[in-house]
Amino acid sequence: MEYHNPVLPGTHPDPSVCRVGSTFYLATSSFEYFPGVPLYRSDNLVSWERVGHCFDRESQLDLRETDSSDGIYAPTLRHHNGTFYLVTTDVGGQGNVLLTADDPAGEWSEPTRLDAPGFDPDLFFDGDTAYLSYAHGPTLPETTIKQATVDLDTGAVGEPREIWRGIEGTFAEAPHLYEIDGTYYLLTAEGGTHVNHMVVAARSDSPTGPFEPCPSNPILSHRGHPMQPIKAAGHGDMVSAPDGSWWLIFLGIRQQGGHPGWHQLGRETFLAPVEWVDGWPVVNGGDLVTPQMTVDTLPGDDSEPDPAAPVQATRATFDGETLDPAFEYRRNPDDAAYSLTERPGSLTLRGRTDSLDDPGATFVGRRQAHFDCQIDTRVSFDPGEGAEAGLAVVADERHHYEVGVTRRDGTLVAIVRLRIGDATETVTERVDGSEHSLRVDATPEEYKLGYCDGDDYVVAATTSSKYLATEVTGAFTGVYVGPYATSGVEATSPAAVDSFVYDPARDV
Structure with missing residues (x-):
């Protein structure tokens, strides 16, 4: 067996x-x-x-x-x-x-x-x-x-x-x-x-x-x-x-x-x-x-175990009263920042002044459990100046990648941010509309972060996975992936996460 x-x-x-x-x-x-x-x-x-x-x-x-x-x-x-x-x-x-x-x-x-x-x-x-x-x-x-x-x-x-x-x-x-x-x-x-x-x-x-x-x-x-x-x-x-x-x-x-x-x-x-x-x-x-x-045998009945690991796909549409149990928060959540009832069928995120560089960021994620996987989220968001929401890949406050939507100088833009220790790189591109599809494609060696512009998927940045690894970060945890939000200098509407899909390749 x-x-x-x-x-x-x-x-x-x-x-x-x-x-x-x-x-x-x-x-x-x-x-x-x-x-x-x-x-x-x-x-x-x-x-x-x-x-x-x-x-x-x-x-x-x-x-x-x-x-x-x-x-x-x-x-x-x-x-x-x-x-x-x-x-x-x-x-x-x-x-x-x-x-x-x-x-x-x-x-x-x-x-x-x-x-x-x-x-x-x-x-x-x-x-x-x-x-x-x-x-x-x-x-x-x-x-x-x-x-x-x-x-x-x-x-x-x-x-x-x-x-x-x-x-x-x-x-x-x-x-x-x-x-x-x-x-x-x-x-x-x-x-x-x-x-x-x-x-x-x-x-x-x-x-x-x-x-x-x-x-x-x-x-x-x-x-x-x-x-x-x-x-x-x-x-x-x-x-x-x-x-x-x-x-x-x-x-x-x-x-x-x-x-x-x-x-x-x-x-x-x-x-x-x-x-x-x-x-x-x-x-x-x-x-x-x-x-x-x-092995000759495993405990339990004589049926073959599922060769796929139990931590598999997450396809969340946020229709229930509780989050999918795969999701966890970085530290205790502020209940005012997360809601499944404010907009039924969506997870409403209210950004705070804390960004992903800070301990109190609005972020909820699940473990990345496969080297090869694709993570997609659809976010309804009309940000005020400097407010931001999107999809993040997080090791800790000093090591994270994110693709999101924000407003800068009155212009709506897609943003990719790569935080690696003391260095931060950002990429911005203009987008339109109030519904945004964001994606991370992961392989053993790299992450591709992008967004949908009309019918086209645009890869805005490609970066190495090693900078989120324990050998670089010194962290005891692995990577989590999930939606995030931060506030800006102006009052802004909350971000509504309409769907989240974690789709693994069967590499385990």
Whole structure:
């Protein structure tokens, strides 16, 4: 049976997985995006359905002052005695927090702050005792894994003790603890979350250690394989299936452009089988994990999984009461800036003085999950002087491309803006009318930004994708694409986004 990696393309880093009955649930990091911590459900670990978010209320998560690539780091999702638990770190905000839910697709609790420093928390239940393990150190990369008991009602944490320093003594993070047939296993990520990333394993007779390192560590790493299409493999979480098989969910990247390459889609979620040999986990038979995988069987029924990733086309006409769940905001949205009722059948955007160079821009987007894709939007907009609305490709405030419509010196123009660090380039061309069709064509190497002038599609600018990649931006997220609006110096009518289409090529 074949399946394709990544199983969750686009920015889905730091995956954590648990199983309840025959159903698997998965959560990933979300950083400055809101709602926070997307949740997925699957019967076979390959075809994932989005079921919601853990943080969907401002009372749970306030990201308004959060810097890019801060916010929600590395959740751990677990199920115990009928309750779902999620621990994660709100970097630059609440610190380590705990949320609970009876149904992961339903409402999650308000966060309980955990009285522990560090990041990448893990929650493990051993009888009546709950253990919190986390990465902590004076500075990166001098992090080790510490552990303490935790009171899940109050968030009080016992006296911490160090349980693991890592096999290289640096970047020990992302702990996950398991009990399997009376033996306690610890997985951690090491090497940093780029091309030196790896998963290491250790075991003990006690959940508190001491832990013996696996003689074959790292149990997963693609370091030292510059031509391998999947790189930075690490930050793994194991899960067993009802048939007794074991699997590892982990993050990786798909770099483009040769060596050293770049990845604009962010860190994605991958899947590999696990076997147990002499009491140790062996990932994919000790071989590298590849984009196309062949296994004897997958969990669930005997039907072939959909080879296409679940994050596929978005065709939004904005007829409902809520946005398509693929859409997320950069930080908490100002409700006054977005409306599905002001003009039924459209998403109304009210621009503010913040542009895409600023944290509070009016922008809502979905992950770019395919290197080859086409994004189209139709916007009804009669801007005042300096007001602008259109379609943006965003990595962060210092790295974004957009094609939009604005008015300059009384003239209606189409505008393309390329913001790359400290440099900004703009292109303007005169247009007419109040309805505007805008488009971005993406390939692995470039973006083409354009607009429709009558019946003709005009490519106004072509630019490299590498300038939105982590290797340039330093960001922890991948690219998002979606509509935006900014205000001008004169009063202006809002922009009405009448449609948004994300159409992927099947490159995963």
